[in-house]
Amino acid sequence: MTRSTSYRFDTKLIHSGYDALRHGSITPPLFQTVAYPFASATQAARIFAREEDGFTYARIDNPTCQILEKRLAELEQGEAALCTSSGMAAIFMAAIHLAEAGDEAVSCNRVYGGTFKLFTTTLPRMGVKVRLVEDPTSIEAWNELINDRTRFLYAETPSNPNLFVSDIQALAQLAHDHAIPLILDNTICSPALQLPLGLGADIVIHSTTKYLCGNATALGGAVVGEKDFVENVRADGYRNTGPSMSPFNAWLTLLGMETLSLRMTRCSENAMAVAEFLDENPKVRSVNYPGLPSHPQHNLAKKQMTRFSSLLSFVIDGRFDEVASFMDSLQMITSATHLGCNQSIATHPASTTHGQLSDEELMAAGIHRSEIRLSVGLEDLDDLMEDVGHALDKI
Ligand SMILES: Cc1ncc(COP(=O)(O)O)c(C=O)c1O
Structure with missing residues (x-):
């Protein structure tokens, strides 16, 4: 070619x-x-x-x-x-x-x-x-x-x-x-x-x-x-x-x-909306998403990325019990150790993907014990919001 x-x-x-x-x-x-x-x-x-x-x-x-x-x-x-x-x-x-x-x-x-x-x-x-x-x-x-x-x-x-x-x-x-x-x-x-x-x-x-x-x-x-x-x-x-x-x-x-561009556009839009929603919820202590103006490197992200992708993480106000309650209350979003796919996936890094890291290593890497990672997928935004909102209500 x-x-x-x-x-x-x-x-x-x-x-x-x-x-x-x-x-x-x-x-x-x-x-x-x-x-x-x-x-x-x-x-x-x-x-x-x-x-x-x-x-x-x-x-x-x-x-x-x-x-x-x-x-x-x-x-x-x-x-x-x-x-x-x-x-x-x-x-x-x-x-x-x-x-x-x-x-x-x-x-x-x-x-x-x-x-x-x-x-x-x-x-x-x-x-x-x-x-x-x-x-x-x-x-x-x-x-x-x-x-x-x-x-x-x-x-x-x-x-x-x-x-x-x-x-x-x-x-x-x-x-x-x-x-x-x-x-x-x-x-x-x-x-x-x-x-x-x-x-x-x-x-x-x-x-x-x-x-x-x-x-x-x-x-x-x-x-x-x-x-x-x-x-x-x-x-x-x-x-x-x-x-x-x-x-x-x-x-x-x-x-x-073949559908990468379409997917990256849609999942970035969904993630932005979910990040803004989480940011306003009192049960959420902080949200990490490069698309939010509150992200410490937001301006840099705007300079080198055309959209902000679908990965975000947020810290729940609570300990493992509250994290588990949120994760277990999700009905549509899948709990798994994966990201970047068509379906939305929630992960608790400190006990799974980053479970090999000591407390000191987690802290040095900026990962909170109550941090949840969300890879936002291509589902209908209203269904996503309802699922996240419902799980937060259960905490
Ligand atoms: C940013 C990043 N790089 C590399 C890897 C490793 O990729 P794989 O699981 O395909 O070995 C991962 C896995 O999650 C990742 O998130």
Whole structure:
């Protein structure tokens, strides 16, 4: 598809990376296979040496995964993308490609619980020290943790679950002043709402499990960036450890992604209304939503996001009993540990997704024990309001 790079975003969601005429199917086909036939020994050698286009083995590449990779790269305005088995696998692949034993990295302390644990337990066991910035609003605080062993800066914006917004341009500038890359997790916005590479980030991470797929059917992740970087990750850590996305998950993700723009618009509108509703309820102590003027980084969010996405969190006036009462009184909104899908989902991070964090770590990451995360879906707004209102009445 030579024309697709010039298409606009919503067209790319449906057409990029795929030539329907060549494949004879208007829907991208599912290549549910692990291996590909070679026409000759010479061709096999050329494909493996990357002297000729072609597929080698499904741990390394697959035609359905490749359509998703090309589409994601175009959507994020990157040169290339690599699909992984999960968002965590994408973060791990990028991190271990850049840092080895004895190296360091600097990360915002407001990151998803799994990322936090990867940075504070798994990578240190491999000899990579990740220094966490305790006041990530201060670029000086970031700068102070960088030394000659630092191999990358890492941020997630907005962060899960407390919606901290990092300044992508300022962090990219800082990273480049030190000749290192900025890795940016764009899961909560998706490229429909924020384009980190255009703001200076070097590598974008996705948990495609969330908004990109959108219907909670397929786990997956992606690394997007310069072609050399992405293909070197594929040829090295990815090929040697095997965190590949299954073709079926790539196919489901492609189908889900077709409606990304429509979904991000609708869920952002619903989330804004729910955030305003919660903000006025006396049983709610505080609401974190980048779209609310009271959010500490609201102006920054307005600058780098086109909408505010569907994730919000709020602190209930009470302890675990009150949290449990709210969660158990929800009738339509699902209680689960997921976000970014068509149905609304409520989660209590401190006892589930972030249950691995100690009290001190929770506090440092700005997560309150009575904080509830709400991923607002596409349901009718009146039904959403009624459900939230009814559950708050039960406290
Ligand atoms: C912002 C963010 N990044 C990464 C991940 C990890 O993604 P996965 O569950 O696909 O491994 C998550 C999971 O919730 C997330 O919220």
